[in-house]
Amino acid sequence: MIDNKTLFSVSQFTRLLNDTFREQFRAVRLQGELSSFTRASSGHWYFTLKDEQAQLKAVMFRPRNVLTGFTPQLGDKVEVLAQLALYEQRGEVQLVVDVLKKAGLGNLYEQFLQLKAKLAAEGLFDRERKKALPAQVFDVGIVTSLQAAALADVRQALARRSPHVRYTVYHTPVQGDAAAAQIVQALQKADAGAHAALILCRGGGSLEDLWSFNTEAVVRAVAACRTPIVVGVGHETDITLAEFAADIRAATPTAAAELVSRPTKDLLNDLDALWATLHGAVARCLEQATQRIDHAELGLVTPSAHVDLLATRLGALQTRLRPLLDDTLKRHAAVIDRHADLGQRLMRQGLRQVSDQLNRHGVALTRASSLCVTGLETRLAQHSGLLEAVSPQRTLERGYAYLERPDQAQVVSSIRNVSRGDSLVARLSDGRLDLSVQTVHPLNDTAIKP
Structure with missing residues (x-):
């Protein structure tokens, strides 16, 4: 609350008014007709918004007006979204416009701004993702x-x-x-x-x-x-x-x-420059090559002199080469003889060691084989005696016999398997007896009559 005792300067009071306007009217929607319009060299728009009974001055700065999509004309019916402010230098109340559109267009511009903000947030407009044009x-x-x-x-x-x-x-x-x-x-x-x-x-x-x-x-x-x-x-x-x-x-x-x-003329100028550069480079290469040839010619000798020089060098090399070859051959022959003697000694020593090992292994193998055969013969004799003692033939020789049916070669092991009148064969140690069953007696001597 301002009391009448406070003394303001004009600039202080206009600043207070401006702050109050911006605070109270920071987003105001207005509709009216353009009665004047000026585009400054800075790109800002200055115009008047009026209706039948009143008018307000307005400004729309360039960063905002480039997004409107059209240039307003006198008499246009428009809608604005603005904030109220005081132009302190002149003491004039004016609208600072953020959005301007033709009346009746609906919310196209709002859609524009919303989509722009969404895609910008995704990075779709970022400078880093933009590609450069090719040079040509x-x-x-x-x-x-x-x-x-x-x-x-x-x-x-x-x-x-x-x-x-x-x-x-x-x-x-x-x-x-x-x-x-x-x-x-x-x-x-x-x-x-x-x-x-x-x-x-x-x-x-x-x-x-x-x-x-x-x-x-x-x-x-x-x-x-x-x-x-x-x-x-x-x-x-x-x-x-x-x-x-x-x-x-x-x-x-x-x-x-x-x-x-x-421009084609720029490309042609570039080609001319490249051709001049290439021509100069080729000319310099030719000059340098010519100079190298001249220097090389100064060092040349006649063919016959060159052949004589080579022949002299060849003779000198042959003279030096023969002693070197003889000496090299002698050294290699001595090395081969030493290696041959060493190989023969190692071979004889190895053969003796192998022969000794074979003899030792042969004696051990003979001894082990003899012991193994003796043991096997003893075990064979033991098992043969045991097998002979329990063989069916020895049992029959002691007076035993076994019965079987003549047509089936089936051993009869129980009286329950025969009946009176059955024909049986009794096997003895030295032959067989054909029998006929008269009576069947179990162990309790009671006759079983089928």
Whole structure:
């Protein structure tokens, strides 16, 4: 609360008013008609917003007004989002406008800002991900409408400054509800066309006219291009999100063509410079080679003198070589004799050791074999006696016999297996008896009568 005892200077009070206005009216939506409009050299817009009964002065600074997508005209019905402030130097109340759009356009600009903030947060507009154009471009893909004036501008620019550049046009509508999807398809086709660079362009228009270039699908398609891409849409004041996603933003379609193409005359000048450099380098190489030949000629001798010199050197070498060969052969022969004597001694010593080992092993093997055979014979005799004692033949010789059926050769081991009148065979040690069963007696002597 301000009391009437406080004394303010004018600047103090205007600053207090300004702070109060900004605090109380930091985001105000207004609608009105433009009654004056001025674009300063700094790029800022100054205008008056009025209705039937009142008016307010307004300013929209360049960083904000370049995003509007159109240039206001006197009499335009507009909507603004602004904050109220006091221009202290003049003591005038004014609106500082953040957003300006034509009345009735709905929330297109708000959508623009929201999508821009979203894609910027994803890094889609980051400088680090942008690709540089090749130093020399000879093949360009142009994505636009065949009926667009922008295509004529690009063709004229290429024909005027770079007739050596080839180009392919990928037709797509650039305005309308279905344009965005077709622009995406054309971009993908152009990106697969193995061009050195791409241009996406169209002429100027309102925010609605350019809206296809602000759709998320088109912006992402521009960012996804593997080929360096330049986007030039409308006039210098027309701004679209596709331009933010491009590797390079051109102010106009003509500027886009100029950015991707280097003038033919510059290339020819470069070729001339390269030819002059190459010609000078070849000339220097020839001069140096000629000098080397001249120096080499000074050191040459006649063929006969050269042959005599070689013959003299050959004779000297032969004279030195013979003693060296004789000495080398004698040394090698002595070494071979020493190695032969040593080998014979080692061989004789080895043979004696092997012979001694064989003799020792032979004696041990004979002794072990004799002991093994003796043991086996003893065990064989023991087992033979035991087997002989329990053999069926010895049992029969002691008076025993066994019974079997004559037709089955089956031993009868129990009285329960025979009946009176059965024919049996009794086997003895020296023959057989044919028997007939008269009576069957068990161990308790009670006759069993079948």
